Amino acid sequence: GDSVTQMEGPVTLSEEAFLTINCTYTATGYPSLFWYVQYPGEGLQLLLKATKADDKGSNKGFEATYRKETTSFHLEKGSVQVSDSAVYFCALSDYGGSQGNLIFGKGTKLSVKP
């Protein structure tokens, strides 16, 4: 079945460091890919999405490119801030395979130190 694998955390960075969180997927159809962020004590917020190969999603300085050839959707940010500390989830939806629900990775906890 469909699945998402993302790098294990926690990830600890200093402020202004470069961030990469790796995400790869397995899907039977043509999934859309998402990054969600969960701040402490809160629900999930959509960070960015891409719906087809080579699309780049971007928001708040975060970027991810849908790479079909490597089945990847890595999250990047050039300069992280303390306020970016949160848990980041990679997810896919594949209406051809999984009827539209989201399949999530296990999440990567990011801590940014001042």
Add this chain to the structure above:
Amino acid sequence: DSGVTQTPKHLITATGQRVTLRCSPRSGDLSVYWYQQSLDQGLQFLIQYYNGEERAKGNILERFSAQQFPDLHSELNLSSLELGDSALYFCASSRQGGASTDTQYFGPGTRLTVL
């Protein structure tokens, strides 16, 4: 604020009891999804409703049931509760529910603690 509301925010109950979690989707959204987040299982899809009808089922236990009402709000009923049911329960909504480009917006969650 995603526009999806969930009540209650916290729920503490005892084993064997039954509880109801409520979700109101964003205005105009027809689909409602329920997810369970636990430390050991991560985020797991439970069930989806679209315009009042069940659309898809995930890893939902037989002790759990859900419905979507004519005003599109949804309720998740959990019965014969066990310690292992303690988790965060999220509701999400989307405009349609049948297209991979559809985006799901999440509520703040209900934290269920079973003692």
